[in-house]
Amino acid sequence: MHLLEKAPAKINLSLDVLYKRPDNFHEIEMVMTTIDLADRIELTPLASDRIIIESENQFVPNDERNLAYRAAKLLKDTYRIDKGVKIFIEKNIPVAAGLAGGSSDAAAVLRGLNRMWSMGLSTREMADLGAKIGSDISFCVYNTTALAKGRGERIKELPAPPSCWVVLAKPTIGVSTQSIYKNLKLDNVTHPDTKGMMEALRKNDFELMCRKVGNVLESVTLSLYPEVEQIKNQMEQAGAEAVLMSGSGPTVFSLVQQESRAYRIYNSLRGFCEEVYVVRMLGYRQPLD
Template identity: 40%
Template sequence: MEKITVRVPGKINLTLDILGRFANGYHDLQMVMSSVSLYDEITLVKKEEKNISVTVDKRDLPVDERNLAYRAAALLMEEFALTGGVEIAIKKQIPIAAGMAGGSADAAGVLKGMNSLFELGLELPELQKRGLTLGADVPFCLLGGCALAEGVGERLTPLEPLPRAYLVLAKPDFAVSTPWAFAQWDKEPTKERPDLAGMLAGIKEGDIRQIAAKLGNVLEGVTGREYPVVWAIKEKMKEYGALNALMTGSGPTVFGIYTELEQAKRAHTVIKESRMAGEVHVVKLGEWEEGR
């Protein structure tokens, strides 16, 4: 095999809670995460020269060691002393700096792709162990589906497939620094916490209304106070039929859950026309038959 193309989905947080901090300064997290049907496409091609080249179809992304995809390739090239190199071409659909793990997804795609391309024979847990050295979301991006993530995100418990629903994703035209959001939360921790037990029960029962009712993210207040448009988007989504809406990760992307496609499309149009968000997508949540 000389070439492989991998599609990797973005993620949303159905819940995000901070339980404390570890001795090394990292936060002790408890999150329910789900993949969504918005993908980056990564094509890897073997080359004779022992180097890594990265191209991305978005001009504002680095293509050197600052890019997680580049670092994922470098990690495997060094560990396995690979004789050749690799060309990596990334087609982005997952919004950048959006709380949707776009960089981590690309790293996961490169790890998966190089494992196949160079016949490294690594199983999923072995890929996840290496992925964790690149970023806390990489192990989940390698797993996909729906999972409870604990620790810094490395302890993953797969959950039941989510019921089918539509999401409207809206990313305002600014980026939020994850370290900044956590630092602000540390100064004034949130008293109201996500109902994890209720979320897990809703997922187990396949009840999309209970899942929507139990959405929660302790970082939403931090980002929303600094950027009130986050709350404005949430209210607009609910006004146009969302069961509920939430900011994912440290933001600023907001998602609303819809049971009807026409409602989701209408909300998409309204939010796009309002100019509250530069990127707006309608995507799928849960298990769908191929081709639906």
């Protein structure tokens, strides 16, 4: 028996950092949603009590470094499950891109094993479990549009965004999230309007959503990686209605209502950026594919 689970990428419509906590983590407030770019996770029961990770993508680790592996192990250890599973990851989301690909894979493993092993865990229970191994996993378990607070583990579901096209572009660089937070100076940033973004979603107002996008980490990443700023400028010049970096980068996305304009932006980027995608906004909870 094989069980399939979809693992959509996420983008941050709004990302704010409020303060540094006593535990050295940052208190964050983010509005996130899903897009129609997804990994596919195939789960196969094993006769032996072990976890096997397989993928055709050479950048996907097959051991404890992989969040999907750690999610399966945490589930087994927490609930004393003595069953094995082979996890095949069909990787479509760019690696280390600020799109929560690894976190979404882990969340898909939690959802899938919950079904395969008939565990009966609630979404909240799976999200709490996922928070132990990664900040974005709780959101990815819900697989919807949400406000995430704390370290990302406190989730409040929100209405799906207005339907639109999303153009993604990832430069061929790696960005260290730790380095971005280290260089963040909270007394010298412009904080995004999180409440305004939530209002735009409640009103299903595309123009208001475009005005309220914001990412407090963006200025830090742009100052350290000029390639990211170049992509952002190119998207704006090509007619994007909103442009923002996702997470700590390096992926930049633009929002547009017209498909023709989305492909105009796509074509304008192909000359100097290899990984460019045109996808639809999702934002509603995804059923089994």
